Amino acid sequence: MRRFGSAALALLMTTAAPAAMAAGQSDAPVGTETPRQDDAGAPGVDPMGDDIEEVVITGGPLRGAVPGDIKPELTLNPADIRAYGVGSLAELLTELEPQTRSGRGRDGGAPVLLLSGRRISSFGEIRDIPPEAIERVEILPEEAALKLGYRADQRVVNIVLRRRFRSITAELDGTVATAGGRDGQDVELSMLRLNPDGRVNLDVEYERDSSLLESERDIIQDPANSRTDGEYRTLQPDRQSLTANAVLSRTIGKVAATANLRMEQSWSDSLLGLPIAGGTDPLRRSSDSNTLHGGISLNGDISPKWRWSATGNWDRVESRTLTDRDTGLTDWARSISNVASVDALVNGAVADLPAGAISTSLRVAGRTSGLTSESRRDGLFADTDIGRDSGSVRANLDLPIASRSKAVLSALGNLSLNANGEVEQLSDFGTLVTYGYGANWSPIDGVRLIASFTEEEGAPSAQQLGNPRVETPNVRVFDFVRGETVDINRIDGGNPGLGADNRSVMKLGANLRPFDADLTLNVDYTKSTIRNPIASFPTATAEIEAAFPDRFVRDGDGQLIQIDNRPVNFERSEREQIRWGLNFSAPISSPLARAAMEAAQARRAERAAAREASEGQPDREGARPGAGERPGGPRFGGGRGPGRGGFGGRGGGAAGGRFQFGIYHTIALTDRVEIRDGLPALDLLNGSATGSRGGSPRHQVELRTGVVRDGIGVRLNADWQSATRVSGGTTGGETLRFDDFATVNLRLFANLGPQFKFVRDNRWLTGTRLVVSVDNLFDNRLKVTDASGATPLSYQPALLDPVGRTVRISVRKLFF
Template sequence: MLAIDALAQPSIVQAAPATGQTPPIGQGPATAPDAPAVLPEVVVTGSRRPKSLEGAQALDELSEGRISTYGAGSINEVIERLQQQQGGREFSIIVNGRRIGSLADLGELPAEALKGIEIYTPADAKRFGFSADKRLLNLTLKRDFRSLSLEDEVRAATEGAGTVVQGELRGVVLNGDRRLNGFARAQADEGLLARQRPGAANGDQPVPPGQSLLPRRQSYYATLGAGRPLGAGNLDLGLRGARTQNLRQTNGTTQQESLGGSSSINASYNNTVAGFQVTAIADVGRSDSRSRILAGDAAAGCTQCRLAQDLRTATINAGLTARAGGTVATLPAGEMRIDLSAQRNRARTTATDRLNDTVLRTGYATTSAQANVSLPIVAGSTPVLGFLGTVELMPSIDYNAIDGRGHVIGTNVSLSWRPSSALFVNASISRRGSLPSNEQINAPVQTLIGFTVYDYRAGALVPIEQITGGAPLAPQASLGINVSANYDRTIGKVQLNGNLGFSRDAVERPTVSLTEPSAFAERYFPDRFRRDAAGRLVSVDVRPFNAVRQVEESVTTALNLSGGGRGESTLNWNIGIQGQRQLRRSLRLGPDIPVIDTLTNPLSISTGVQGRQRWSGQLGLRTRRFGGNVSVSRSGGIRSTSVADPTNGVDVAPLVRVDGNLLMTLQSPGAAGGGGGRGGRWGGYRLELSIRNLTNARPRIRASARSTGRDRPSSIPGCSIRWAAPWRCRCAYRSAGEPTPDVPDPALPAVDHLR
């Protein structure tokens, strides 16, 4: 049987005879029944392009076989691979040519459920009400697909730390526009104690061996999704639930147990009414948490423990969103489009202090609305100015309010210019207001143990307690300027993508938190840091507050090349390099406090150090059977000087990190079982080996004083090399499974540095 896979192409029909009648395929003309022509059976499978995408030219199209070379286990992971290949830029996403309420449920579908992927320009994203600064990704699902897969993964470290075990179960049934899918994940993490990191010290004293550096953790997550046509539109439903348990201890005498859970249900309906795309979304959810601290001998089962903290928090929230967008007028330069949205959310939080028998109830309700207009100014057919290409103006206004706390109004004006099909330039200026969240305002005050921060007085990492909770915060106001240029071109079989961008963001009343002490912070905020009689740091109050002003400026650049064949057996590859340089980052914490240059004096040494420059690069090679990826990242070092005493400082060395993974398919999908029936095809088996931090890179801090020559190096305790060799197996009626490569984000300067 000859199969032709055609995308948005007409069916192939044999020429009709002179009589004008079209004979069945495989038979000769009706005028010669005694000598029929022997022709192979031709089956044409085509995916009709949605009307909303008619006239749009895709930048790239990924077939089912090409998608399989990405080695992804879910649709979410396919999108992550594409983002990495495209320089880390995010996409606007539609499914089967329509905008959906949420990708949360669909993203967990197996990658094999995809029939194809099309990538369109940011200009095409506006047809669906998206902004014009992100490219559009159209995910086309198979019409008839069933799959059930089981994935298991084990991770360990070469230098201490506990084993992480994770299992996933994923199933889906697709029948036309009807969908039913489920996903479940369970994970257990043994945590990390100080005896597994001998270098941790509290000043000159070693950290007690029973001190938790990372908690023991168990987590569970499940989601159930469904979709079906309803009238002329489509209804999508999602049900999600999660549960986590963390356990920390301090030298085996004090332990903290944190329990948390959440559940939610959401429904979205999409339809086209009088040429407008209309979406309605409703969601209801509940979350709860409990934090208990027991003081006593944990090794003895805590039979003599006393309860030092017992807090419970429960929040019920509900929301309703309506969105509509479409063409309202046809101008000489193109179609004028307007997009409107409105949202209402309510939350009710109950915090119970079981130790002191007190109950606090708080409410939180917000209203928001937004209007965007796409106004074409110049087109290629415009007289005189047509040589400029396409120019479009996109103004917008948004309104946000919290009941009883006031409101903010923001505006944004964006100008897009496309001088050619390959080059796209976008510039925008925005004045926006940001309201504090329910958690930032109403979270109960509580103490958390087992955190490690850098203490400038000790010149080392020290374990402390954190005081967390909500605070009365004012709205933020920001002025942002963004300019970006993107270049996309296909040269032969090579896809070239490059981008260059500049951004400046000035925020009035920014929300900040002090996570560790410095001579500067402790001088102006002494009540945030508590020390014992010997001067050792005991606790840090990390509750948020409003500073005065924060300014950030940066330049980003990226260049990516990708190529290969369109089939599943050919080699696909990608090479990419991305860079960011911070031009400015300053913060004024209070009206009478000097401005801090947080590039040279970060508020947090162990978590906030980024350096002025960050570079990363990736190389990926993939076929249906073999695949590999290598990523390298480098963040620049800094010297942080004390504002109170410029002769003292802290040096943080540059961080170079190398990560890689190899994967091999031991059995191709459909190779076992045979039979060809719906129940006779089984999935494949794949082995994956991932190594993180191959160069043993970890943030290294050296405290020094120029006058005394003091030189005390301190290495943030963390694992150097990880391996992950998961086996994965999928049983599928129509498709088989692929594993999930463990690719870290190379843009982060110190990922999981405590492991």
């Protein structure tokens, strides 16, 4: 293991410079091709261990591309995807999160996901797809979502699969915390079949993580509290989950139909400390949930210029919670949520202008949801039954103004304007209206500028309104008013008094490709103003308690004993930021890969010559002129996508390696919250906080880099944020400093497929990948200190990050 780690780290250091030098080199000469079968008879395995998909380049749009004039900011080809060393599409999207996050939407900026330019019913359709089955991944800006009937507050990620692929994948993971006390296991079995008529995907996964006690992290207990004992309080509960997911997709006539069924059962158990009355039996909480999801999507074409799609989803979630109380009773809560939705979209070109076609989309959606909950607390029974029905109509319009290729106002470059609007009717909130407009301008090649403006109204979710009331005893918090750590009773659940919010968002963005290389630069300025924002109850600072005195309960001595943590509406919030990012990718040549390709070509030529001699006629496949030329253009081995991608479009599937580097820097200019009218605003950049980990950092940096060569690779992910502080306010309470904080994750992986001689001698190793990953490599934890330099008990590093550094070993076997 030490030799493997040293070799991988040395590889990262020594190949960065050659990678940059190789940026202008192709991985394989045009016209070469990789055979569909090697001497051992393993079909569809290329020198890098991936299934090979032949790609024919034509002059039209790429297969599976997103329609419209907004081009991808980044494109990943098979070599790029392979360099991440991940085991599923879900893991790949986690790695790409800095590139795909928008930061503008109410759902945290998660992207819109497409499959070959078409809509899907839900993430469950594609989450378990192995990366070997992916031909390319495209990341587009938020404005591309408008053409698909979505709001302009999410980026678009388009996944294009190979035409044919088949595999059975088995993966076994083991995780352990280096400080002890916590371990986990993960077993997954998956099957995928792809062909031009559709796909079948089955996946079963079991996960378990053991509990972690405070005594296993040497937590300092409050000497004044006799109930605190680290052996009877869990930092992390014992968790288990079992998931089964099935996807069936078929082409029925001219309609692509997909059905998805997902079932998940999860359990968790935790200890909450000793009861007030004393005793050796700790208070416990047990929770379990059952989730059932069904989805269907239909996609078709009305004409060459018009597409339609329809999706439907149904989700049922049943959850139960049992909580021991000091009184000797057991509280319980149970809730059942049912949500069903249908969504239909038609989009295409309505008319042709000199600068291009006017494109539009019309989307109609309906949704019904219901939440029933019941609970017993201190022997008192309560129940809730709420429901909501909604319907919406949304229209988008894209108007081309100038075009270089069509010689229309070519001095302006390429310019288009867009507008969108939505009306939504809710049974319990009335009518909500959303509208927006923007421009997409490319004054010269390699430069694209985007501006967009959105006004949106949004209602709280059924869970935010009606989740059952749950009380958790012995929750450790820091009381900023008295400057002490206390154990309180925390109330969670829904708040039926929540109101709708209203968002105004402006974005100005630029995407640059300054050189003829796989290098992109993105710069975005975003300003968001939310009136009546809905938020989880913030940290119990003196400012928050002054604004919500009814949410805090103190005893006769003034000690804090209870906090009502249910969500609230603030008066107003405003955030302004600049985010820039740079992405670079370059191929790395490899003698091993080239030698393997030459050997494969030689074997192919020998077989062609043998067939020609036996049949007495030229072999079309082995003797065609040009070795790789087709009527549609040149052919590349290894499933390489044509054209140049933002993350390495030059490389083919037979590449020896790949170097990648990406960095994103977010600069917060303004982050303010007005809690209630007439109260001072909270400046989260200068002494105020709404979260438990301090205020908002002024700077955040995300680094993603890695290198792979001949199947052996290393990935390094690092995140850093600047220091913050939380002031005691005008009441003279305690002021805390939250130091700057950085985490580094390292992953080493080895795909054994490229090691040809070794694999030929051990055929059972074909398709095997070994991974050793270390999360929080330097075991870093957030440091919090008061004015004297001491750390409050509730902010002990092991409380903020109980697990610390973890090591995961994964063995993955792909059966082609």
